[in-house]
Amino acid sequence: MTLCDTSSRRLAPRAAARRTIEQHKKRVVENEILFRDVNERLKGVSEGFGDVLPEFDIICECGDAACTQRISMTLDEYEQLRADAKQFAVRPGHEFLDIETIVGDHGGYLVVRKDAGRAAELARESDPRAAQ
Numbered sequence: 001m002t003l004c005d006t007s008s009r010r011l012a013p014r015a016a017a018r019r020t021i022e023q024h025k026k027r028v029v030e031n032e033i034l035f036r037d038v039n040e041r042l043k044g045v046s047e048g049f050g051d052v053l054p055e056f057d058i059i060c061e062c063g064d065a066a067c068t069q070r071i072s073m074t075l076d077e078y079e080q081l082r083a084d085a086k087q088f089a090v091r092p093g094h095e096f097l098d099i100e101t102i103v104g105d106h107g108g109y110l111v112v113r114k115d116a117g118r119a120a121e122l123a124r125e126s127d128p129r130a131a132q
Helices: 003-047 073-083 118-125
Strands: 053-058 070-074 087-089 102-103 110-114
Touching: 003 053, 003 073, 003 087, 003 118, 053 073, 070 073, 070 087, 073 087, 110 118
Parallel strands: none
Antiparallel strands: 053 070, 087 110, 102 110
């Protein structure tokens, strides 16, 4: 066995770890996108009530597929959030700072924006409002 063969074997676990990290990041973004889609439907239901409901609840849009925590906001706040396809509303402590940055703190929830890279691309590409 040559020295090159040995070094390539040492790199294989690192490459596998990088793939695992990238898969994790992708899964987090896909979960956030799913929650955004659900919240778009909740917004539609809330709009049906007009002035009766000044605030409505959405599901936390964090990357944890098991999270079901609620976030209350006005329709105007929701529209501001959705103005940027890379933004998501999460409960404090639910942010994934390896793929997103906190850009707003509204007390009961944070607004996070996907950082440049594949996470931001996925968020933009899957924006349900892009086709409107």
